[in-house]
Amino acid sequence: MHPLLQRIQQTFSVGVTGLAEWRGDAAVTVSRNMLHEVAQFLRNDPGMDFDYIVHVSSVDWPDDEERFEVVWEFYSIRKRHRIRLKTRVPESDCVVDSLTDLWKGADFMEREVFDMMGIRFRNHPDLRRILMPDDYTEGYPLRKDFPLRGKGWRDTFDFLDEVPR
Amino acid sequence: MAFEDQRTTVYKIDPEHPESESLPTLRTEELLLNLGPQHPSTHGVLKVILELEGERLVKSTPVMGYLHRGVEKLAEDGTYHQFIPHTDRLDYVCAMYNNFAYCRAVEKLLNLQVPERAEYLRTIVAEVQRIIGHQFWLGAQALDIGAMTVFFYCFRDREILLDWFNELCGARLTTSWYRIGGVERDLTPSLIDKLKQFLDYFPPKIDEYQVFLEKNRIWLGRTKGVAVISAEDAVSFGLSGPVLRGSGVDYDLRKYEPYSAYPKCEFSVPVGKNGDTYDRYWIRVMELYESVKIIRQCLDQMQEGPVMADVPSVTLPPKERVFTNLEAMIQQFKLFSQGFDAPPGEVYCGTEAHKGELGFYIVSTGGGKPYRLKIRAPSFIHMGAFDHMSRGYMISDACTIFGSYDIVMGECDR
Numbered sequence A: 001m002h003p004l005l006q007r008i009q010q011t012f013s014v015g016v017t018g019l020a021e022w023r024g025d026a027a028v029t030v031s032r033n034m035l036h037e038v039a040q041f042l043r044n045d046p047g048m049d050f051d052y053i054v055h056v057s058s059v060d061w062p063d064d065e066e067r068f069e070v071v072w073e074f075y076s077i078r079k080r081h082r083i084r085l086k087t088r089v090p091e092s093d094c095v096v097d098s099l100t101d102l103w104k105g106a107d108f109m110e111r112e113v114f115d116m117m118g119i120r121f122r123n124h125p126d127l128r129r130i131l132m133p134d135d136y137t138e139g140y141p142l143r144k145d146f147p148l149r150g151k152g153w154r155d156t157f158d159f160l161d162e163v164p165r
Numbered sequence B: 001m002a003f004e005d006q007r008t009t010v011y012k013i014d015p016e017h018p019e020s021e022s023l024p025t026l027r028t029e030e031l032l033l034n035l036g037p038q039h040p041s042t043h044g045v046l047k048v049i050l051e052l053e054g055e056r057l058v059k060s061t062p063v064m065g066y067l068h069r070g071v072e073k074l075a076e077d078g079t080y081h082q083f084i085p086h087t088d089r090l091d092y093v094c095a096m097y098n099n100f101a102y103c104r105a106v107e108k109l110l111n112l113q114v115p116e117r118a119e120y121l122r123t124i125v126a127e128v129q130r131i132i133g134h135q136f137w138l139g140a141q142a143l144d145i146g147a148m149t150v151f152f153y154c155f156r157d158r159e160i161l162l163d164w165f166n167e168l169c170g171a172r173l174t175t176s177w178y179r180i181g182g183v184e185r186d187l188t189p190s191l192i193d194k195l196k197q198f199l200d201y202f203p204p205k206i207d208e209y210q211v212f213l214e215k216n217r218i219w220l221g222r223t224k225g226v227a228v229i230s231a232e233d234a235v236s237f238g239l240s241g242p243v244l245r246g247s248g249v250d251y252d253l254r255k256y257e258p259y260s261a262y263p264k265c266e267f268s269v270p271v272g273k274n275g276d277t278y279d280r281y282w283i284r285v286m287e288l289y290e291s292v293k294i295i296r297q298c299l300d301q302m303q304e305g306p307v308m309a310d311v312p313s314v315t316l317p318p319k320e321r322v323f324t325n326l327e328a329m330i331q332q333f334k335l336f337s338q339g340f341d342a343p344p345g346e347v348y349c350g351t352e353a354h355k356g357e358l359g360f361y362i363v364s365t366g367g368g369k370p371y372r373l374k375i376r377a378p379s380f381i382h383m384g385a386f387d388h389m390s391r392g393y394m395i396s397d398a399c400t401i402f403g404s405y406d407i408v409m410g411e412c413d414r
Helices: A003-011 A032-044 A106-117 A152-156 B071-077 B081-088 B095-110 B116-145 B148-169 B189-214 B217-223 B231-236 B277-301 B319-324 B326-337 B378-383 B386-390 B395-404 B409-413
Strands: A016-022 A025-030 A052-060 A068-076 A081-089 A095-097 A120-122 B031-035 B047-053 B056-063 B345-352 B357-364 B372-376
Touching: A003 A016, A003 A025, A003 A032, A016 B345, A025 A032, A025 B345, A032 A081, A032 A095, A052 A106, A052 B345, A052 B357, A052 B372, A068 A106, A068 B357, A081 A095, A081 B345, A106 A120, A106 B378, B031 B395, B047 B395, B056 B386, B056 B395, B071 B081, B071 B372, B081 B095, B081 B326, B095 B116, B095 B345, B095 B357, B116 B148, B116 B189, B116 B217, B116 B277, B116 B395, B148 B189, B189 B217, B189 B277, B217 B277, B217 B395, B277 B395, B319 B326, B378 B409, B386 B395
Parallel strands: A025 A081, A095 A120
Antiparallel strands: A016 A025, A052 A068, A068 A081, B031 B047, B047 B056, B345 B357, B357 B372
């Protein structure tokens, strides 16, 4: 197993629900309430030393009980290794802890996840939409139940496939 | 001549004792100013709401999304091959590098090996694209600051390379030349000759660009000590590319996680020390020399060979065969309409584009389409540090600061 994953498994007896390594990428899945603690460990532990945030992303799995997956990717510039941290949230309670206190760059990246997928980040300093307009009320575009062509006033467009032949 | 951080001189009237300044009591209040969305030096449609105290920036709030086209959503609807032209439109100034970053991510997902000659060709064209990107940046940044001449010189030389691209793939900007598993076509002898001529022509021209700027008082005054960011903050914000290296962190994926033909080339990564706009400028100019070096080495080392991996279930057949052979045509048609069967899993693959780390995170559940595709766009992440970097500077520095990120809104908003 990847040495980083081994270390995480030894450190956290509860809360870590999955460890995976595929194509050289190490990924750790944690339960939502342990997220901040694990992230803090990744940031501050001298053996981990993940000082660089690569991206924050989210995946929608509509059939699962815990529908959304939030993904963080970290890199350590001093140790030159990377890890992916994942957690799941149910649709009824789409809230995870914000990691802006650990990595400043998480601010905009988490706002984008909120904007696109509708996941709220607890303790985020400025959780507003970032790419869509502030007054956009048609939902969250990257969810799987959001149609590709869009919603709202676009429904009135005459698309070519709706023209009777 | 020493250049201090220009933020150190913020004068404030003490509200408790306004008379101590021996000035008449003035009412002071903060002013909100909209910069953009239509402004010649915002490099696309971007609005920044500036909170001002006099001419100093107290807080700035970027408002983005004017160019949001939902590229990540579109990716979920098309096959892997079909997404390549979409990546051209991310950072439309440097399409080749986007193609490259995307193809690398898909190849990592498929665990696909690219032939050696294709790796060299990819490196050569990526470095040509880096030169174009830095020329574009230098011209535009100098123009923003008021030095117009450099712009013309940069664009004159950029034009040669764009014509070279035109001969290579038939397009100047939206190139789509990279393919999953290789590249679309080999360099012709005429293209190699032209590139060699350019490599001889170009280094003296870089010196020429510098002549305009290095001793120009206005340029130095407006770049030295402006938009300083410490190494620690730059890392914490996730900055990458010249913006991060300007602060003294030598993070460059070409060295940290070598890919393509980079490990076979000798080149150095210029690193600044002050973290100001001038250092970021210096790094980009030095990278022009390094790119020339890399291209020369690749042209010397490159051996004959195929330019596309031979995995018929994934890679496209050569164009000549598509037009002459029925099976090849069916193969091409099926690959584009249904796609190939990617294994389920998820990968992240970052590539050092000239702006910074351009990464693709792909989640696959099998089948021909990505289940989720996330683009880590350096421009977007750099905008996250804008408020932090602009506090305390003048209004006129705002344009310098987002200029120094080398921002392109197509990539920022996706």
